[in-house]
Amino acid sequence: MMRIGLLLGILAATLINFPLAAWAGAWIGNSLNTKSRNAARRLGYRFEGVFYNHMIVKGRNRDTAWYSMLDHEWPARKRAFEEWLKPANFDPDGKQQRPLSDFMPDAGS
Numbered sequence: 001m002m003r004i005g006l007l008l009g010i011l012a013a014t015l016i017n018f019p020l021a022a023w024a025g026a027w028i029g030n031s032l033n034t035k036s037r038n039a040a041r042r043l044g045y046r047f048e049g050v051f052y053n054h055m056i057v058k059g060r061n062r063d064t065a066w067y068s069m070l071d072h073e074w075p076a077r078k079r080a081f082e083e084w085l086k087p088a089n090f091d092p093d094g095k096q097q098r099p100l101s102d103f104m105p106d107a108g109s
Contacts, residue, residue: 027067044077
């Protein structure tokens with residue numbers, strides 16, 4: 001089954017960032033959150049770097065990982081999402097036959 005977070009990431013890029021003529025989309029998160037960082041890479045975002053001691057959360061310094069996707073990268077990512085989401089890529093139980101990474105162009109990360 002597809003994960004809700006993955007679909008929300010696709011939805012955010014599809015409906016928010018690039019249709020509004022944005023020149024870049026950003027994925028920002030706690031650098032310790034490996035699930036979030038893996039999702040950013042899986043969705044085609046490029047790792048930009050870490051802002052160390054970026055903010056204080058619950059009384060502790062937090063490092064923030066930054067990922068980006070530029071407007072000229074979006075069309076290839078969008079095609080990858082569309083191909084991956086085709087019904088033929090899923091069995092009757094909704095399990096994917098091929099992972100998104102098979103369709104995704106190299107994000108350079």
